[in-house]
Amino acid sequence: MSDPNLSWSNQHFDVVVIGGGVVGAALLRRFTLEGAKALLLEKAPDILDGASKGNSAILHTGFDAPTDSVEHWCIRQGRKEFLDIHEALGLPLVKTGALVVAWSKEEQQRLPSLLEKANANGVDDVRMLSRAEIQQREPALAPGVTGGFEVPQEYIIDPWTTPYAYLLQALCNGATVTRNSEVLEGSFDGAQWHLKTTTGQCTADVVINAAGLYGDTLEQRLIGRSAFSIRPRKGQFVVYDKAASALLSSILLPVPTETTKGIVLTRTVFGNLLVGPTAEEQDSREDWSTDSQTLEMLHATAVRMLPALADIPITATYAGVRPATEEKEYRIRALADQRYVAVGGIRSTGLSSALGIAQYVYNLYQREIGAAHKAIAEPAIPSELPQISEYGPRLWQAADNGGIVCHCELVTQADIDRALCGPLPAKTLAGLKRRTRATMGRCQGFYCTARLAALSEQHLDEPIAEHYE
Amino acid sequence: MNKEVAIIGGGPSGLAAATTLKRLGVERVTLIEREAQAGGIPRHCGHPPFGMREFGRVLDGPRYARRLVERADKLGVDIRCSTSVVSLQPHGVLTLSDNNGQSHLKAERVVLATGVREGSRAARFIGGDRTRGIVSTGALQSLVYLEKMRPFKRPIIIGSELVSFSALLTCQHAGIKPCAIIEQNPRITARLFALGLPFVRGVSVMTHTEVVRILGDGRVTGVVVRNLNSGKEETIDADGVIVSGRFTPESTLARMGGLMLDPASGGAAVDQYGRTSDSRIFVAGNALRPVETAGWSWREGVKIGQLLAEDLLNEPADTLPECSIMVHEPIRYVVPQRIRLPLSKNNLGDVQLRVSRPVKGKLFVKINGKMIWSRRLHSLPERRITIPIKIFSVLDGGEAIEIGLSE
Numbered sequence: 001m002s003d004p005n006l007s008w009s010n011q012h013f014d015v016v017v018i019g020g021g022v023v024g025a026a027l028l029r030r031f032t033l034e035g036a037k038a039l040l041l042e043k044a045p046d047i048l049d050g051a052s053k054g055n056s057a058i059l060h061t062g063f064d065a066p067t068d069s070v071e072h073w074c075i076r077q078g079r080k081e082f083l084d085i086h087e088a089l090g091l092p093l094v095k096t097g098a099l100v101v102a103w104s105k106e107e108q109q110r111l112p113s114l115l116e117k118a119n120a121n122g123v124d125d126v127r128m129l130s131r132a133e134i135q136q137r138e139p140a141l142a143p144g145v146t147g148g149f150e151v152p153q154e155y156i157i158d159p160w161t162t163p164y165a166y167l168l169q170a171l172c173n174g175a176t177v178t179r180n181s182e183v184l185e186g187s188f189d190g191a192q193w194h195l196k197t198t199t200g201q202c203t204a205d206v207v208i209n210a211a212g213l214y215g216d217t218l219e220q221r222l223i224g225r226s227a228f229s230i231r232p233r234k235g236q237f238v239v240y241d242k243a244a245s246a247l248l249s250s251i252l253l254p255v256p257t258e259t260t261k262g263i264v265l266t267r268t269v270f271g272n273l274l275v276g277p278t279a280e281e282q283d284s285r286e287d288w289s290t291d292s293q294t295l296e297m298l299h300a301t302a303v304r305m306l307p308a309l310a311d312i313p314i315t316a317t318y319a320g321v322r323p324a325t326e327e328k329e330y331r332i333r334a335l336a337d338q339r340y341v342a343v344g345g346i347r348s349t350g351l352s353s354a355l356g357i358a359q360y361v362y363n364l365y366q367r368e369i370g371a372a373h374k375a376i377a378e379p380a381i382p383s384e385l386p387q388i389s390e391y392g393p394r395l396w397q398a399a400d401n402g403g404i405v406c407h408c409e410l411v412t413q414a415d416i417d418r419a420l421c422g423p424l425p426a427k428t429l430a431g432l433k434r435r436t437r438a439t440m441g442r443c444q445g446f447y448c449t450a451r452l453a454a455l456s457e458q459h460l461d462e463p464i465a466e467h468y469e
Numbered sequence: 470m471n472k473e474v475a476i477i478g479g480g481p482s483g484l485a486a487a488t489t490l491k492r493l494g495v496e497r498v499t500l501i502e503r504e505a506q507a508g509g510i511p512r513h514c515g516h517p518p519f520g521m522r523e524f525g526r527v528l529d530g531p532r533y534a535r536r537l538v539e540r541a542d543k544l545g546v547d548i549r550c551s552t553s554v555v556s557l558q559p560h561g562v563l564t565l566s567d568n569n570g571q572s573h574l575k576a577e578r579v580v581l582a583t584g585v586r587e588g589s590r591a592a593r594f595i596g597g598d599r600t601r602g603i604v605s606t607g608a609l610q611s612l613v614y615l616e617k618m619r620p621f622k623r624p625i626i627i628g629s630e631l632v633s634f635s636a637l638l639t640c641q642h643a644g645i646k647p648c649a650i651i652e653q654n655p656r657i658t659a660r661l662f663a664l665g666l667p668f669v670r671g672v673s674v675m676t677h678t679e680v681v682r683i684l685g686d687g688r689v690t691g692v693v694v695r696n697l698n699s700g701k702e703e704t705i706d707a708d709g710v711i712v713s714g715r716f717t718p719e720s721t722l723a724r725m726g727g728l729m730l731d732p733a734s735g736g737a738a739v740d741q742y743g744r745t746s747d748s749r750i751f752v753a754g755n756a757l758r759p760v761e762t763a764g765w766s767w768r769e770g771v772k773i774g775q776l777l778a779e780d781l782l783n784e785p786a787d788t789l790p791e792c793s794i795m796v797h798e799p800i801r802y803v804v805p806q807r808i809r810l811p812l813s814k815n816n817l818g819d820v821q822l823r824v825s826r827p828v829k830g831k832l833f834v835k836i837n838g839k840m841i842w843s844r845r846l847h848s849l850p851e852r853r854i855t856i857p858i859k860i861f862s863v864l865d866g867g868e869a870i871e872i873g874l875s876e
């Protein structure tokens with residue numbers, strides 16, 4: 001449907017990556033750059049429609065990750081690679097730094113052990129701060145802070161353009177991405193994989209499962225059993241008007257508990273401030289709903305920490321769902337004899353670690369499966385990425401932008417054309433939003449819905465509105 | 470006079486201010502409008518009544534908007550459409566964006582006439598799924614009247630303010646059949662709406678009811694509502710939601726530009742001349758407060774035009790004495806929020822306020838604790854309430870003004 005050209009169907013690939021989240025995107029990029037002929041299959045009408053569509057957008061250091069875990073390694077390597085490539089790819093990065101703050105005696109007492117852990121995790125620039133130092137750095141903070149420490153290298157990045165750029169770089173170096181293609185079944189005949197999807201079929205030497213919230217069910221489909229089971233964990237957020245971002249400079253992290261990193265206050269690269277996420281266990285993998293009590297609670301929590309937020313309008317609310325499992329670790333393993341790699345349970349750090357995961361998996365692939373390719377000597381760089389960060393140049397500032405369509409987020413017609421007509425074009429309203437930010441601002445579509453409906457009419461699988469007579 | 474006035478927003482109030490300034494001989498009046506056409510909200514209100522005050526006859530919104538634009542055009546207002554004001558800087562400098570990219574404009578005085586919008590689903594914390602098919606009345610009107618498109622066929626309408634009635638009319642125009650109107654309060658908010666509703670068939674009116682959750686999977690599939698009396702929940706089968714009313718001034722430029730805001734009205738805090746905390750910047754129309762009619766906003770624009778023509782003769786008034794007005798529950802907001810001395814005859818007009826719940830009692834004004842004015846008040850939320858501005862002529866500066874209600 002969305003990719004009418006089924007040129008990928010009936011072809012053979014070195015590697016097929018199943019899942020178009022941030023993890024799949026990074027995997028496709030890595031394998032392509034290493035010289036493999038790679039295909040990514042995504043079941044949704046657009047990419048980034050699973051766990052990767054809603055997160056806190058923090059580039060973590062891994063200071064609080066389980067020491068010596070695979071997760072820890074992947075975060076460290078992933079952020080390192082991100083820092084190496086983000087400029088070349090034109091990806092925004094805001095070096096906010098983070099403060100872990102305690103609001104009670106109990107929390108205060110837990111700080112030293114967290115600091116120690118950070119050091120053990122190789123994050124050695126963390127530093128204890130007194131109450132006065134914290135207040136000096138963040139004057140808008142409520143007076144109840146008892147103390148904390150800084151993690152200077154926790155940063156914020158763009159949660160959507162980042163994985164999108166990975167995919168675009170894979171594409172311009174020869175990879176294939178197809179959407180609306182759910183992998184229904186697969187079998188390994190001892191020599192190669194046979195995959196059947198809702199839109200076509202193909203064969204592959206190696207299959208990588210990066211199906212996020214469906215990692216376990218996909219594994220079941222492919223190899224008849226699953227080594228892990230997904231325990232979806234929802235996180236709700238409240239986003240404040242851009243005026244709020246002047247109230248806070250660092251990411252404000254709470255003292256984490258065993259099960260969650262806790263409720264964070266952070267700026268976004270889009271110039272907003274957000275509070276969240278919650279950590280709510282649920283059975284459903286498809287329930288992205290918010291509820292008013294939780295939103296009220298988040299708002300109250302945010303106002304308690306940053307009282308000036310009480311007078312700042314609320315822009316948006318959303319929820320993300322983490323693909324957690326029964327264990328507190330990534331579930332990455334290779335089955336050499338079946339030429340299968342599972343990349344499961346990438347629950348709450350996948351945006352930071354994806355490039356590291358891709359390295360880790362490529363190493364496994366070489367080592368366990370014994371495959372080898374000739375890396376592309378000079379990989380192409382994708383052009384015309386979305387320019388949606390408030391901290392970088394925007395098209396409304398440039399000539400021939402076609403005029404602003406979404407007034408709150410200053411999205412021009414040129415931004416929209418790029419998203420609808422570029423490589424891997426948006427096929428849903430949600431996809432269009434993630435590529436442009438249109439309708440995501442304070443008016444939530446009051447001003448621009450009609451214009452957007454007209455501009456996107458011929459492009460979206462499910463149009464915003466239809467003509468009537 | 471060769472001083473430039475920039476008016477931001479080409480709705481009734483901005484057009485009125487621009488037209489008046491031209492009439493009074495101000496040469497350089499630039500009106501900046503981000504839409505492709507000026508006219509503001511009435512451009513997509515495809516129904517009467519508009520224009521009684523301005524043209525002495527009843528017009529529908531689009532015709533009314535066109536006539537206001539023609540009048541401004543004829544008088545030589547420089548109307549720049551498809552141009553957005555992106556930010557306000559000190560000293561009357563505006564950052565603009567249009568098809569040519571970014572540019573700047575410096576004006577001697579600036580009028581914010583940016584109007585109101587409705588409160589979004591997110592801002593109201595209405596829970597449930599994130600799906601297509603949830604729109605404000607404004608978005609629905611623009612879809613229907615400007616693009617001839619409709620986003621659904623069987624929506625529910627949340628809210629029962631006057632604008633919800635417009636939502637209903639817009640639906641009828643586009644062959645959309647709303648199935649229910651959900652109002653949280655025990656009664657319908659708008660009088661006209663309450664009178665008209667019994668004549669609309671097929672729409673069930675559910676007062677004292679709140680929306681618990683919107684259901685959907687890509688698009689709206691239903692809405693769960695709860696009756697606040699009985700606590701009973703039910704699911705309404707609907708394919709869309711119109712989130713109407715709960716207006717809020719479009720104060721982005723003021724807020725981001727560091728002007729003092731009034732959290733109660735949601736607009737910039739002003740004196741009786743519509744002057745903000747930056748003495749070069751004024752506000753007119755619904756950007757002042759939620760929400761008035763087009764005619765009222767137009768009249769405020771005229772007044773701002775008149776007083777600006779005079780204000781332009783002087784340096785920006787920075788140092789005049791002033792008194793702030795305090796209000797408390799059940800008074801929801803007051804405009805202006807402060808009185809500047811001296812009280813000259815060119816001003817925005819009477820002090821305006823609204824209550825947050827049905828009230829019955831005595832509305833009073835105290836100055837330094839002493840009652841100077843009162844009257845009986847029996848009112849409902851969203852009804853216009855005014856206090857004569859001239860009662861404040863007794864002020865010397867520095868006094869505390871309190872407006873309250875004894876029930």
Ligand SMILES: Cc1cc2nc3c(=O)[nH]c(=O)nc-3n(C[C@H](O)[C@H](O)[C@H](O)COP(=O)(O)OP(=O)(O)OC[C@H]3O[C@@H](n4cnc5c(N)ncnc54)[C@H](O)[C@@H]3O)c2cc1C
Nearest residue numbers: 019021023043050051052056058183212235320350351352
């Ligand atoms: C509330 C919250 C806050 C977070 N905050 C941060 C943060 O600040 N920093 C950070 O680094 N990380 C954060 N994360 C974590 C990060 O978002 C996740 O780790 C990451 O998105 C997981 O990506 P994924 O690619 O594994 O899964 P997904 O994004 O779910 O991708 C899997 C894809 O596979 C597709 N799929 C499933 N089954 C099939 C099939 N059979 N055939 C084809 N396709 C299929 C799905 O449609 C989906 O698109 C947060 C997560 C949440 C929920």
Ligand SMILES: Cc1cc2nc3c(=O)[nH]c(=O)nc-3n(C[C@H](O)[C@H](O)[C@H](O)COP(=O)(O)OP(=O)(O)OC[C@H]3O[C@@H](n4cnc5c(N)ncnc54)[C@H](O)[C@@H]3O)c2cc1C
Nearest residue numbers: 478480481482503509510554583584607754755762763766
């Ligand atoms: C959905 C809806 C329906 C309504 N229906 C009615 C009705 O039926 N009858 C009635 O009397 N009143 C109605 N109103 C009230 C309406 O606000 C007034 O009729 C009237 O439009 C107010 O005039 P205004 O000039 O203050 O603002 P608006 O008419 O809103 O005009 C503001 C203008 O400013 C422009 N603008 C805003 N920001 C910028 C910027 N940064 N740069 C450039 N331009 C900018 C906007 O594009 C807009 O054209 C309705 C309001 C809404 C929201």
